[in-house]
Amino acid sequence: VHTRYILGPEGSIDCADRGLAYGDGLFETIAVRKSEPQRIAAHLERLGIGCERLGIPAPDDSELLDRLASAASGIDRGVVKLILTRGTGPRGYAPPPAPVVTVILNAAAAGDEPPETISVATLDQRLGENPALAGIKHLCRLEQVLGQLELQSRNEDEGLMLSLSGKVIGGTSRNLFAVFGRMLVTPDVTRAGILGVMRRAVLDQCKALDLRPEEREIAPSELAGADELFMTNALVGIQSVSRLDDQPYACDAVACRFRRALDL
Amino acid sequence: VHTRYILGPEGSIDCADRGLAYGDGLFETIAVRKSEPQRIAAHLERLGIGCERLGIPAPDDSELLDRLASAASGIDRGVVKLILTRGTGPRGYAPPPAPVVTVILNAAAAGDEPPETISVATLDQRLGENPALAGIKHLCRLEQVLGQLELQSRNEDEGLMLSLSGKVIGGTSRNLFAVFGRMLVTPDVTRAGILGVMRRAVLDQCKALDLRPEEREIAPSELAGADELFMTNALVGIQSVSRLDDQPYACDAVACRFRRALDL
Numbered sequence: 063v064h065t066r067y068i069l070g071p072e073g074s075i076d077c078a079d080r081g082l083a084y085g086d087g088l089f090e091t092i093a094v095r096k097s098e099p100q101r102i103a104a105h106l107e108r109l110g111i112g113c114e115r116l117g118i119p120a121p122d123d124s125e126l127l128d129r130l131a132s133a134a135s136g137i138d139r140g141v142v143k144l145i146l147t148r149g150t151g152p153r154g155y156a157p158p159p160a161p162v163v164t165v166i167l168n169a170a171a172a173g174d175e176p177p178e179t180i181s182v183a184t185l186d187q188r189l190g191e192n193p194a195l196a197g198i199k200h201l202c203r204l205e206q207v208l209g210q211l212e213l214q215s216r217n218e219d220e221g222l223m224l225s226l227s228g229k230v231i232g233g234t235s236r237n238l239f240a241v242f243g244r245m246l247v248t249p250d251v252t253r254a255g256i257l258g259v260m261r262r263a264v265l266d267q268c269k270a271l272d273l274r275p276e277e278r279e280i281a282p283s284e285l286a287g288a289d290e291l292f293m294t295n296a297l298v299g300i301q302s303v304s305r306l307d308d309q310p311y312a313c314d315a316v317a318c319r320f321r322r323a324l325d326l
Numbered sequence: 327v328h329t330r331y332i333l334g335p336e337g338s339i340d341c342a343d344r345g346l347a348y349g350d351g352l353f354e355t356i357a358v359r360k361s362e363p364q365r366i367a368a369h370l371e372r373l374g375i376g377c378e379r380l381g382i383p384a385p386d387d388s389e390l391l392d393r394l395a396s397a398a399s400g401i402d403r404g405v406v407k408l409i410l411t412r413g414t415g416p417r418g419y420a421p422p423p424a425p426v427v428t429v430i431l432n433a434a435a436a437g438d439e440p441p442e443t444i445s446v447a448t449l450d451q452r453l454g455e456n457p458a459l460a461g462i463k464h465l466c467r468l469e470q471v472l473g474q475l476e477l478q479s480r481n482e483d484e485g486l487m488l489s490l491s492g493k494v495i496g497g498t499s500r501n502l503f504a505v506f507g508r509m510l511v512t513p514d515v516t517r518a519g520i521l522g523v524m525r526r527a528v529l530d531q532c533k534a535l536d537l538r539p540e541e542r543e544i545a546p547s548e549l550a551g552a553d554e555l556f557m558t559n560a561l562v563g564i565q566s567v568s569r570l571d572d573q574p575y576a577c578d579a580v581a582c583r584f585r586r587a588l589d590l
Contacts (some may be wrong), residue, residue, distance in 0.1 A: 068341060070339060070341040070342065071340075071342050074339060074340055074341060075338060075339060075346065076335075076338055076339055076428050077332060077334040077335060077337040077338060077339055077409070077432060078334065078335050078432070079346070080471075081346050082339065082343070082345050082346045082409065082411075082465070083353070083464075083465070083467075084349075084465065084467035084468065084470070085348075085349035085465055085466045085468050086467070086471050110384030116468070116471075116472070117472075117475050119575060120459040123483055128359065130450070131504055139438075141417070143417070145341070145346065145347065147346075148471075152500075153405070153407070153434065154474070154499070155467060155470045155471050155473070155474040155498055155499060156474040156477070156478065157471060157475055157478075158473065166341050168341060168342070170417065179523060187458060188456065188458070190454035190456035190459070190490075191453055191454055191455070191531040192452065192453075192454035192469065192490060194451060194452070194469070195454070195468055195472075196468070201346070201347070201348065201396070201466075201468075202348075202349045202350055202465075202467070202468050203348035203350070203419060203466070204348065204349050204350060204380070204459055204464055205458070205468050206419045207344075207348050207350050207412075207419050207421060208380070208381075208422065208458055208459075209417040209419070210418070210420040210503055211381050211420075211421055213420070213423075214420065215551070225457055226454075228434075228454060234375050234419055235418070235419060273353075283498065315473060325563075
């Protein structure tokens with residue numbers, strides 16, 4: 063596999079790159095602590111699943127790890143954003159038979175620590191459903207952009223997005239968890255949504271915390287009966303939901319236990 | 327509105343451009359004949375609808391027309407591809423409040439004349455549905471890329487794509503028309519699909535050809551009863567479908583009348 067690496071943010075890519083033309087690629091947003099990319103195995107696993115799903119040759123892992131390590135070097139607390147595309151090609155949707163994959167690495171120091179508590183509003187903007195694209199972190203993110211555009215007119219920290227068929231999927235950039243007693247429920251993401259790296263870490267930690275994880279369809283009305291809601295992503299970690307629309311949630315006990323267990 | 331123009335194909339864009347990061351933009355593929363961009367009013371109208379839908383400030387029309395004219399200059403038969411993005415911005419899905427729009431113009435001479443007849447296979451790959459994104463020509467085109475990937479393993483010219491709920495939408499890069507007597511039916515594109523420029527031209531021409539146009543949901547089984555099928559886009563014009571899966575279509579009379587009426 064031939065891979066062309068580009069280092070951002072001052073880097074530039076060819077106007078004929080299929081990542082720009084068609085969203086034909088994937089990305090990962092990787093937290094960095096003390097020069098170390100965090101949960102790197104989970105990020106590379108998801109990237110590999112995405113490459114396989116889209117028929118893009120995966121880059122060599124050891125070179126990618128080296129490049130990530132050097133991009134993260136010197137960053138005390140921050141992020142490396144990785145964008146992988148099918149590279150350039152002739153005009154038209156048809157993928158070239160032997161693409162030279164473009165990998166862009168863009169490292170940045172983080173701003174303020176994310177708050178541990180957020181308010182959330184259910185958005186009108188819905189997520190289309192397509193099992194072929196659900197779960198993976200591909201570059202076609204206009205629905206999330208429109209979700210954030212809607213959120214700008216509201217005084218809330220995050221938006222809750224439903225699928226077109228009305229099921230709860232998650233935030234514009236976060237997965238959602240709902241606590242019901244000893245059950246920890248998170249939306250199934252086989253038709254819409256993303257297999258979040260922090261979502262995976264939380265699910266894997268359930269047994270140790272004596273919780274029963276469940277990935278399934280969730281109707282919006284079910285959330286009113288939850289003891290506690292929290293949201294996750296690789297950068298913000300775990301954030302308790304203090305309010306969803308008009309309903310306050312007072313409890314953050316399970317979120318706190320996960321934060322401690324996962325060293326966040 | 328501030329707009330930054332880039333001329334391809336040797337041009338390059340900032341790695342932080344939101345067109346690459348999120349598919350946050352639109353494109354138009356404009357046919358050129360004797361240095362003249364074709365059906366330019368229809369292309370700019372659709373681009374404007376897309377900008378409005380996505381909340382992107384539309385570029386100044388007269389400057390855009392000048393730039394298109396100079397990009398098309400000297401091309402006897404070819405194409406100008408226009409990509410418009412929300413430009414660069416800080417990390418995250420939230421659009422910047424005052425974006426500097428990126429417009430990329432890439433002109434190229436055409437290859438062989440497109441065939442007047444094509445064979446078509448119904449693809450397994452489906453199109454997700456989202457009224458917020460349907461119709462406009464945004465940059466999130468992974469479904470079409472996966473459709474073309476599937477088509478590569480088949481010996482056919484184009485793939486027919488159905489929506490996730492099983493309705494006929496169109497080709498990977500073409501709109502579809504079905505002739506039933508004096509009725510000319512084309513799929514409704516309010517949940518999936520694209521408001522094609524040639525589709526518009528065909529619908530506008532129906533009255534003069536004494537045909538009754540109908541935009542509506544079409545079940546795949548209905549196509550078996552059609553007298554004739556044809557597909558359209560701005561570059562190939564009008565192409566008769568000689569076969570869809572196992573069914574041959576012998577007639578191309580209506581397609582021929584449109585070709586003559588539209589001077590294709």
